[in-house]
Amino acid sequence: MKLSPPQTGILLIAPSILLIGALLVYPVFYGVWLSFFKKHSFFAEQQFVGLANYVYLLQNPEFWMSVWYGTVYSVSTIVLQIVIGVIAALIVNESFQGRNLVRGVILFPYVIPTVVAIILWKWLLNNQFGLVNYLLRAVGVIEDPVSWMGKDHIMTSLIMISVWEFFPFVVLSVLARMQTIPPTLYKAAQVDGAGPIRRFIHVTLPQLRNVLFVVILLRSIWMFTKFDTVWLLTQGGGAEKYIRTLPVYAYMRTFMYYQAGLGSTLAVIMFVILLVTTSIYFKMFRREEEI
Amino acid sequence: MKTRETSRLVIGLVFLFLSLLSSTALADKKVIHVWHTETNPASREAIANIVGRFEALHPDIKVEAEALAWGDLEGKIMAALAAGSPPELSHGQPITCAALQAKGLLQPLDEVVAAIGEDNIWDQIKKVGKFGDHYYGLVHAAGTSLLVYRKDLAAQKGLKPPQTWDDLLNNAKELTMDTNGDGKIDIYGLTIPGDNLFINILMGELTKANGGILFDDQNRPRFTDQTMIEILNFLKALTQYMPPGWEGHGYRETFANMYGQKAAMMYQGYGRGASLIEEYAPPDMANTDYFDVWIKPHGPSGKQPAAQVDEEPWMLFKDCQNPQEAIEFLKFFYQDENYLEYIQTVPIHFFPITKSLRKSQAYLDTPMIKKWKGWLEVQEYYLDNDLVKPTLVIDWQDMAGKPYLMEILGSGILKDMVMEVTKEGVPPAEAAAKAQKKAEELVKDRGYAKW
Numbered sequence: 233m234k235l236s237p238p239q240t241g242i243l244l245i246a247p248s249i250l251l252i253g254a255l256l257v258y259p260v261f262y263g264v265w266l267s268f269f270k271k272h273s274f275f276a277e278q279q280f281v282g283l284a285n286y287v288y289l290l291q292n293p294e295f296w297m298s299v300w301y302g303t304v305y306s307v308s309t310i311v312l313q314i315v316i317g318v319i320a321a322l323i324v325n326e327s328f329q330g331r332n333l334v335r336g337v338i339l340f341p342y343v344i345p346t347v348v349a350i351i352l353w354k355w356l357l358n359n360q361f362g363l364v365n366y367l368l369r370a371v372g373v374i375e376d377p378v379s380w381m382g383k384d385h386i387m388t389s390l391i392m393i394s395v396w397e398f399f400p401f402v403v404l405s406v407l408a409r410m411q412t413i414p415p416t417l418y419k420a421a422q423v424d425g426a427g428p429i430r431r432f433i434h435v436t437l438p439q440l441r442n443v444l445f446v447v448i449l450l451r452s453i454w455m456f457t458k459f460d461t462v463w464l465l466t467q468g469g470g471a472e473k474y475i476r477t478l479p480v481y482a483y484m485r486t487f488m489y490y491q492a493g494l495g496s497t498l499a500v501i502m503f504v505i506l507l508v509t510t511s512i513y514f515k516m517f518r519r520e521e522e523i
Numbered sequence: 524m525k526t527r528e529t530s531r532l533v534i535g536l537v538f539l540f541l542s543l544l545s546s547t548a549l550a551d552k553k554v555i556h557v558w559h560t561e562t563n564p565a566s567r568e569a570i571a572n573i574v575g576r577f578e579a580l581h582p583d584i585k586v587e588a589e590a591l592a593w594g595d596l597e598g599k600i601m602a603a604l605a606a607g608s609p610p611e612l613s614h615g616q617p618i619t620c621a622a623l624q625a626k627g628l629l630q631p632l633d634e635v636v637a638a639i640g641e642d643n644i645w646d647q648i649k650k651v652g653k654f655g656d657h658y659y660g661l662v663h664a665a666g667t668s669l670l671v672y673r674k675d676l677a678a679q680k681g682l683k684p685p686q687t688w689d690d691l692l693n694n695a696k697e698l699t700m701d702t703n704g705d706g707k708i709d710i711y712g713l714t715i716p717g718d719n720l721f722i723n724i725l726m727g728e729l730t731k732a733n734g735g736i737l738f739d740d741q742n743r744p745r746f747t748d749q750t751m752i753e754i755l756n757f758l759k760a761l762t763q764y765m766p767p768g769w770e771g772h773g774y775r776e777t778f779a780n781m782y783g784q785k786a787a788m789m790y791q792g793y794g795r796g797a798s799l800i801e802e803y804a805p806p807d808m809a810n811t812d813y814f815d816v817w818i819k820p821h822g823p824s825g826k827q828p829a830a831q832v833d834e835e836p837w838m839l840f841k842d843c844q845n846p847q848e849a850i851e852f853l854k855f856f857y858q859d860e861n862y863l864e865y866i867q868t869v870p871i872h873f874f875p876i877t878k879s880l881r882k883s884q885a886y887l888d889t890p891m892i893k894k895w896k897g898w899l900e901v902q903e904y905y906l907d908n909d910l911v912k913p914t915l916v917i918d919w920q921d922m923a924g925k926p927y928l929m930e931i932l933g934s935g936i937l938k939d940m941v942m943e944v945t946k947e948g949v950p951p952a953e954a955a956a957k958a959q960k961k962a963e964e965l966v967k968d969r970g971y972a973k974w
Contacts, residue, residue: 361779378768379771380771382771386771468718469718469775470773473939487598487601488930
């Protein structure tokens, strides 16, 4: 039997469609479906409750506190990652002795497993015996040890660790783009009398616009849904209540309260928040001809 | 070139043959999956040795023992149950055992109890896994929480064992010291872990020690009772004498505070910590002249001390593949020779469940047991007088009657309440009312509300 070209095409894409359907579309729709149920996470107990889960969460102060913590965490880490990442990329884009070594060292935080990074940082930030407090006291920055894992500083610690862990992604992306900027643009700017700062503002930054658009988008999605770093930081000690972001709250509802319905509702809400903010972001900053 | 290709082909075929052979050999054996929470190398080695001896006696059985971190266990059990492929045996929290038994997911271990001899097991231990006339859980070893204190410092200050919470507050105040005269505190009076599990353990203990209850017969939370308000006020007062940032300290950090000489008392200590003291405290201080234990005090509305007991039962799952073989393994595990090897890996924390082993000379001759005798005697006092209960269990009836305690523990409701009072300055009555509302919602959601 000879297949027509359209039939051959359908046959060829069928495995992909099946895979996408099974691994992506089905779980997403099942998650949305679950959000309308009161369902035990592991046992076959469920009851249709319509929009009750949504109503409950929107009236729940803990949910709003999680939204707030998640926003503080993601906005702070994104801003710092971009600023530090671009500065680091500018530095390692210059020629100097040992540049390759520095580039390798910068990548280090991004390649080590999160669990290792967190253990390392928890040890460094220990308020009684940690190296960070010791050094800060030695140079006279602080008089008394700072409780980095306590209520008042755990969010700062989390932001600091996350920026350290993820800024290399920004460096990589920005550096790759910087290396393709034609040197003639800088020469022309120099001829026009532009100093380093003006060259950065008028040449480098416009050239980085597209890559920064994508990097900010990806990092925003990843930081808003970041779970492992936040969760691991509070395991075995750590004032968890004060960094209970939305993904952590969703995990708690699903695997500690065993309320899979509410956990799914939180996941759907996170998805909607990301969808709305991403749409606004696209509307504000996307330029069709460049993307 | 041709020779090389031929050699590769031969090697490949040999590997294929060997893997087929091993999988066939494994397929002929009955496999018992055993999940336990003893991740320290010595205990893992002891279990591996016991497994080795068992397999030598039973060539048709293969035991696959897996050590899991505490925090991972309950989730893994639940996921395995949901997938319909539970292990044969697993450790679990007593309240997990109660919850699973209530759902009919466990098989009885009566045969193992009979093999050990029912009278040979401490009464307290029997209460953990007995539901109706059957044993659905059998504790692997018991270890009670302990109030560890610096004996040398207490002697310097002339302090007596605390009988009441006021005594404890006074001792904590006296032991909060500026040792070098620079106007800053060098040793804090007391240290407790701030993580969820230990705050739950603490709240269960304090509730018992203050004569209160957490849930009534209708399963309604009793967080707004006067007994709970007294607990919250006590904790608020106690935090004055605790290291800054205590809420971010885990269990091991609190022990580090003790052996690192940053704190003089530890409310949630365990016998396991004696090993940490031996390993990390200055060698001349690693003994009971410096680190000893007091019996815990009681609250203003309570009459007797209370502590928590860490006694995870073995559970045998209903839908497992080889239950009878698992029963045989457990019988073998509790035989004195095997059980002693296991107990000796953490001798001050693993209090044996069998009276015969406790009395045996081989056990009593264990060097650490001789050295930390007082620590074991306090644990025996608690166990003998029924002063210890599993986490969040106030009365033994709670084990069968309150199968939602597992969710209460996981939810962090009690921890949030404590944090609000001690760290955020929320009045105890207000924080308690908030926790009450959340716990009521959870119990209703689980379908256990009878009010």
